[in-house]
Structure formats: C-alpha cells, structure tokens
Amino acid sequence: MKNRLLWPVLALVALLVLNVVVTPSFFSLRLQDGHLYGSLIDILRNGAPTLLIALGMTLVIATRGIDLSVGAVAAIAGAVTCTYIASGGDAWTGMGLALVLCGVLGLWNGFLVSVLGIQPIIATLVLMTAGRGIAMLITEGQIVTVDSPTFREVGAGFVVLPIAILISLAVLGLVALVTRRTALGLLIESVGVNPSASRLAGVRARTIIWTVYVFAALCAAVAGLMISSNVSAADANNAGLWIEMDAILAVVIGGTSLAGGRYSLTGTLLGALIIQTLTTTVYTIGIAPEITLVFKAVVVIAVCLMQAPVRIRVRGVRGKQGVPA
Amino acid sequence: MLKKITTAAAAVLLAALTACGSGGSGDAGSPSGNAKGDDKITMGFAQVGAESGWRTANTKSIQEEAAAAGIELKFSDAQQKQENQIKAIRSYIQQKVDVIAFSPVVETGWDAVLLEAKRANIPVILTDRAVDSDDTSLYKTFLGSDFVEEGKKAGEWLKANAAGAKNVVELQGTTGAAPAIDRKKGFEDAIAGTDLKVVATQTGDFTRSGGKQVMEAFLKSVPQIDVVYAHNDDMGLGAIEAIKAAGKVPGKDIKIITVDAVKDGMTALAAGEINFIVECNPLLGKQLMELAKKVVAGEEVPPRVVTEEGTFTVDQAKTELPNRKY
Structure with missing residues (x-):
C-alpha cells in the first residue's frame, strides 16, 4: 500500500517544486485580514469541492460502482440554494433544502443500482444528463447572483484556513473514523469484491450500496454549495462541469481500484490535491491556454504509468534476475 | 491494474460521449x-x-x-x-x-x-x-x-486613462472562440507602442469561477498588476472577488476593464469596482x-x-x- 502512494506523493512534490522554481514566492504565506493568504491556500480552497466529491466517489467505487451524476447534483444544490436566497429566503434554510433534495437524488441513484440492479454507470448517467436540465429549470437558464454573507462563508469564508477545506477535511476524518475504526470499511470492501457472497455471508449488501450513493450525493451537494458560494452565484451550466471526471481521476490516482473491493482515503486526498495543484500550476507558470489540456494529459498519463502494476512487476522480475540463485 | 485503468478510461470516455450526445437538443x-x-x-x-x-x-x-x-x-x-x-x-x-x-x-x-x-x-x-x-x-x-473594435475601444480608453499604469493581466474567453481571439487582438493593437504591456494572459472560460481562480493565481505569480482586462463581465466579477480577498481595492489599486455591460457588470461599474466597460449588445x-x-x-x-x-x-x-x- 505504501508503495502505491509513493508515486502520487512524488508527483505532487514535483509539481510543487516546479512552481517554486518558476515562482520563488510560491510557498510564501501571510496573514491577510485575519486569514492565511497564499498559493497553497488557494490550492486547498479550490481543491475542496473536488476532494469532497472524490471522497463520496471513493466509497461508491469501493463497492464496484461509479457515480457520474455528482457534477449535476452539485449544480442542482447551488441552483436550489441561490434561487431560494434570491427569492428572499434564509441562507441556512436554502442550504438545508438543497441537501434534502440532493439526498433524495442519492436515494434515486441507490435505488436504481441496489434494488433494480441497473449497472451503476448507466443508472447514474441518467441523472448526469437530466440533472443539469433540472438545475437549468430551477434557475430558468439564468446565472442567479445572491448577496448573502452567511452563504458566502461556505465557499469563500475563512477561519484562518478556508472553511471549504475545513469541511472537506472534517468529512475525510469522519469517513476514515467510521469506515476504518469500525467494520464498515471491511463490509464495503467485501460488497465490492463479491456482492452475492457477502450477502450470503450475512452482510446487508443492498443497504450498504444504497447508503454509499446517498453519501456520494450529499458530498456532491455540499461541494456544489462551495462552488456556487465561492462566486456568490449559481451557474447551472458550468458549476461542477466535468467534476465527476476529476473526482474519478483523483480516486484512481490515489490507487483505489475501479474494480472495487479496495480503497485508500489518503490516496484520494493526494489525488484531489494533485489535480488542483495541476490547475494552479498551469495558471502560475503561464502555460498558454492552447496547450493547457495537453500539459495536464501528460502529467496524468505519467502518474498513471508510474503507478501501473505491470511496471512494478517488470522491475520485480529484473530484481529477481539480479539476485544470484 | 493496467487493464483495469484502460477499462475504466474507456468507460469514462463512453459516458462523456453519451452525455454530450444527449445534451445536444435542448434542455432549454x-x-x-x-x-x-x-x-x-x-x-x-x-x-x-x-x-x-x-x-x-x-x-x-x-x-x-x-x-x-x-x-x-x-x-x-x-x-x-x-x-x-x-x-x-x-x-x-x-x-x-x-x-x-x-x-x-x-x-x-x-x-x-x-x-x-x-x-x-x-x-x-x-x-x-x-x-x-x-x-x-x-x-x-x-x-x-465587431469584437476587434471592442478590444480596441478597451485599449484606447486605457491608453488615455493609464495614469502611470504599466502591467496588464488579461482574462481570456474560451480558447479558440472568436470574441476571445478578436478582443485580444484589438486590445493588443491599441496598446502597441505604449508603456502598457500584457504581462500574463490565461483563459477563464467566460465564467465567474474561472475568472476568480485565474486571478487568484495571477495575484501571486505576477509581481505587479496595474490593470485587469477581462473579455467579459463575468470573469471581471470573479477577478473582483479575488482582488478583494488579496486585500486590495478593485477599481483603485487595480484598474478593471471588461466587455459586455450586463446588469451585474454595470452594477459593479456604478459602484466603482470596474473602471470601464465596452458594450457588446x-x-x-x-x-x-x-x-x-x-x-x-x-x-x-x-x-x-x-x-x-x-x-x-x-x-x-x-x-x-x-x-x-x-
């Protein structure tokens, strides 16, 4: 397991070093109006939604599932909250409404997958497509701008550190505690390895699968609140666009198997940080917009190749050959 | 593992393609x-x-x-x-x-x-x-x-109202889009031969969060920013948020010029947070x-x-x- 996390850590360090070389002040932090200010803080704050969604995604993937609808759910959460606040409502009620609605959407995904037995990629594709339509319906295709100090705090606020990353890290800690300090993690992994066998062994596979989809939707909802709160506006079209891909990438870079049955929360944290650092790097070192995607692709491919077990195996074989028999 | 990654990549790609396809004809x-x-x-x-x-x-x-x-x-x-x-x-x-x-x-x-x-x-x-x-x-x-003309108008105003400003950062629209290409060109033509210089340029995809994120990075990597030229109001509004978070005053410490003149942009202009807007009707x-x-x-x-x-x-x-x- 340690070996698996080695390459993501190296990739993250390499990106950070690249930034420092180009911009020597990259690591500098200072206090600004009572909160920390610097590039590293930006990475944490902008990476918070991806991390949160990736956490939900990690558990879903551990059960051998996948949730493509998280980006759309995030957009719906932002749309509901901003529309509610814009019509004169209270920010807390608005956020509560969004969480409840997204919880229901999670129930829907879980129902399709665990009860009806539809393949997760198809089941969640339904909401991925339809969800943006729902979000656009709620905002009537407009960008809804709100002016609510309470709502602003979620994505743009600070308690020394950005509130967004504190929320994400709290959820990370909670998930680690609940799944790694109890048998729940083991049960989730067993469902991922073989749902039927684990059910026959007395594990309530259906309930577990259902629960992880609801959890993923709730994570997406909070992430959606962060995204729209960051700019105090709900943009049904662009909020959380392609974030499901970033989240899946974060999970994969972190060494969680897409075939289910094994997951690494630390890996997911690293993966999410790598993705955000990559984006910030592009802006900081001034890579031309035309080649941004190629640059990102090269880094991602490099990280994935370095992690590939085939390479480790080849090295192992060579190592054995080197040892005199 | 390689096989798994390949399978996963294929699945993800497929999903993305399907999603694009079904998004084609009209939620609106x-x-x-x-x-x-x-x-x-x-x-x-x-x-x-x-x-x-x-x-x-x-x-x-x-x-x-x-x-x-x-x-x-x-x-x-x-x-x-x-x-x-x-x-x-x-x-x-x-x-x-x-x-x-x-x-x-x-x-x-x-x-x-x-x-x-x-x-x-x-x-x-x-x-x-x-x-x-x-x-x-x-x-x-x-x-x-005429997007080139819009970029020119922005550049001409800056030339006349530079007041010692030198370093401009540019928030571009979607890469490859006509307004992004032309507004960039018009602006560059207008400020050519003056002290003004575009020191950093990056795409913010015409969105508020894009503008904010790029501006956050610029504020840390570019030593001196005098002017922000954003290809639309929304990116400019995102930049305002980033400038405020950096403890600077938008419109005063850093001049902001945008294109479009939508209501949210005009509100910021009336409040003095944006200095000049070129209308795009x-x-x-x-x-x-x-x-x-x-x-x-x-x-x-x-x-x-x-x-x-x-x-x-x-x-x-x-x-x-x-x-x-x-």
Whole structure:
C-alpha cells in the first residue's frame, strides 16, 4: 500500500517544486485580514469541492460502482440554494433544502443500482444528463447572483484556513473514523469484491450500496454549495462541469481500484490535491491556454504509468534476475 | 491494474460521449410544431449555451422577437460544445427549416455541416460570432458585434486613462472562440507602442469561477498588476472577488476593464469596482428576424451587419443602470 502512494506523493512534490522554481514566492504565506493568504491556500480552497466529491466517489467505487451524476447534483444544490436566497429566503434554510433534495437524488441513484440492479454507470448517467436540465429549470437558464454573507462563508469564508477545506477535511476524518475504526470499511470492501457472497455471508449488501450513493450525493451537494458560494452565484451550466471526471481521476490516482473491493482515503486526498495543484500550476507558470489540456494529459498519463502494476512487476522480475540463485 | 485503468478510461470516455450526445437538443427552449406546411417561416437556432448573463439576454431577445415577428423558432442549447451545435444544425437540416441561425461556439470546423445546409438550400445566418472559412458562400450574412473594435475601444480608453499604469493581466474567453481571439487582438493593437504591456494572459472560460481562480493565481505569480482586462463581465466579477480577498481595492489599486455591460457588470461599474466597460449588445433578435425574412424571401442582404454598441464609464453607468434590462 505504501508503495502505491509513493508515486502520487512524488508527483505532487514535483509539481510543487516546479512552481517554486518558476515562482520563488510560491510557498510564501501571510496573514491577510485575519486569514492565511497564499498559493497553497488557494490550492486547498479550490481543491475542496473536488476532494469532497472524490471522497463520496471513493466509497461508491469501493463497492464496484461509479457515480457520474455528482457534477449535476452539485449544480442542482447551488441552483436550489441561490434561487431560494434570491427569492428572499434564509441562507441556512436554502442550504438545508438543497441537501434534502440532493439526498433524495442519492436515494434515486441507490435505488436504481441496489434494488433494480441497473449497472451503476448507466443508472447514474441518467441523472448526469437530466440533472443539469433540472438545475437549468430551477434557475430558468439564468446565472442567479445572491448577496448573502452567511452563504458566502461556505465557499469563500475563512477561519484562518478556508472553511471549504475545513469541511472537506472534517468529512475525510469522519469517513476514515467510521469506515476504518469500525467494520464498515471491511463490509464495503467485501460488497465490492463479491456482492452475492457477502450477502450470503450475512452482510446487508443492498443497504450498504444504497447508503454509499446517498453519501456520494450529499458530498456532491455540499461541494456544489462551495462552488456556487465561492462566486456568490449559481451557474447551472458550468458549476461542477466535468467534476465527476476529476473526482474519478483523483480516486484512481490515489490507487483505489475501479474494480472495487479496495480503497485508500489518503490516496484520494493526494489525488484531489494533485489535480488542483495541476490547475494552479498551469495558471502560475503561464502555460498558454492552447496547450493547457495537453500539459495536464501528460502529467496524468505519467502518474498513471508510474503507478501501473505491470511496471512494478517488470522491475520485480529484473530484481529477481539480479539476485544470484 | 493496467487493464483495469484502460477499462475504466474507456468507460469514462463512453459516458462523456453519451452525455454530450444527449445534451445536444435542448434542455432549454421549446421546439414545437412541424416545419414547413404553411407560410410561416421556421427558424432553427443553435445557441452556444447559457454561459453568462449576456448569453441569456441574447437568447431571450431572440425568443421574444421571433414570437413578435411570427417566426416559428426551434431552439437548441449546445452547452458550449461544438459537436452539440453541429448535431443541432444537422437535425434542423433534416427537419427542413426555412432558415438556420447560430452563434458558432468556436471559429473553425464548420465547413462540412454548412455545406450540407447549402446543398439542402437552407440559408444560414451567423449571429454574434463569426466562422473562419475561406468559402463565404456557406452563409448569407453575419450579424453581430465587431469584437476587434471592442478590444480596441478597451485599449484606447486605457491608453488615455493609464495614469502611470504599466502591467496588464488579461482574462481570456474560451480558447479558440472568436470574441476571445478578436478582443485580444484589438486590445493588443491599441496598446502597441505604449508603456502598457500584457504581462500574463490565461483563459477563464467566460465564467465567474474561472475568472476568480485565474486571478487568484495571477495575484501571486505576477509581481505587479496595474490593470485587469477581462473579455467579459463575468470573469471581471470573479477577478473582483479575488482582488478583494488579496486585500486590495478593485477599481483603485487595480484598474478593471471588461466587455459586455450586463446588469451585474454595470452594477459593479456604478459602484466603482470596474473602471470601464465596452458594450457588446446582445439584443440582436429584432435585426435577426428582419434579416431572416429577407433571406427567406430571396432578397440580397449585406454580408456583414454590425450591431449598435457604445462604452460606459463609472458616471455613465450610474445613469444607465436603472434602465438595464439584462
């Protein structure tokens, strides 16, 4: 397991070093109006939604599932909250409404997958497509701008550190505690390895699968609140666009198997940080917009190749050959 | 593991493709009725998306003016994807609409589908954004703003009001989009030969969060920023948030120039957080419907029709703001 996390850590360090070389002040932090200010803080704050969604995604993937609808759910959460606040409502009620609605959407995904037995990629594709339509319906295709100090705090606020990353890290800690300090993690992994066998062994596979989809939707909802709160506006079209891909990438870079049955929360944290650092790097070192995607692709491919077990195996074989028999 | 990753990548790719495909024809708008059959003109309109307040105002104007002119409108929202627009245009060709209008999301790659429209004898009107093609017979006319001129206006104002400012950072629109390319060019032409210099430029995808994130990075990596030039109001509004978070005063410590003049942008301009806005008028519905009627009737139309636009300073914004509809 340690070996698996080695390459993501190296990739993250390499990106950070690249930034420092180009911009020597990259690591500098200072206090600004009572909160920390610097590039590293930006990475944490902008990476918070991806991390949160990736956490939900990690558990879903551990059960051998996948949730493509998280980006759309995030957009719906932002749309509901901003529309509610814009019509004169209270920010807390608005956020509560969004969480409840997204919880229901999670129930829907879980129902399709665990009860009806539809393949997760198809089941969640339904909401991925339809969800943006729902979000656009709620905002009537407009960008809804709100002016609510309470709502602003979620994505743009600070308690020394950005509130967004504190929320994400709290959820990370909670998930680690609940799944790694109890048998729940083991049960989730067993469902991922073989749902039927684990059910026959007395594990309530259906309930577990259902629960992880609801959890993923709730994570997406909070992430959606962060995204729209960051700019105090709900943009049904662009909020959380392609974030499901970033989240899946974060999970994969972190060494969680897409075939289910094994997951690494630390890996997911690293993966999410790598993705955000990559984006910030592009802006900081001034890579031309035309080649941004190629640059990102090269880094991602490099990280994935370095992690590939085939390479480790080849090295192992060579190592054995080197040892005199 | 390699196999698993490959499988996963394939699955993800497939999902993305399917999703784009199904997003093609319209979460917004209400296509109804059959094409042809009566004297009523049917227009197929392939909109870029709803990426900004400007775009939604543009959409509204087209929908309202179509209804007022008695033109049946088939509307699709491409969600900023060229393949979705091409699909929408193909479906309009199959439905045999009388005229097709669209705002190309990027400049290139339209020849094939426009040729199909030409062969089907359906006239095409470009609105708001141009295409980059040698064959100008592919479309009848291009109705829209002169983006190079907009960039120039922004640059000229800055030249006259620089007051010692030197370093400009630029927030570009979507990479490859006509307004991004032209507004960049016009601005660069205008400030050429002066002390002003674009020290960093990056795309913010015309969105608020994009503008904010890029500006955050610029504030840390560029030692001295005097001016922000954003290709639309929304990115400028995102930049304002980033500048405030850095403890600086937008409009004073760092001058901000944007293009568009939507309501949220004008509000910020009136509050002095933005210094200057070049207008880009989205209300071209009326002109579009007039052109459509002429084109369908077979009348000659000029190949380029420019929309009426102005510029706004802080004081002008204060008087204009109450009348701003979008």
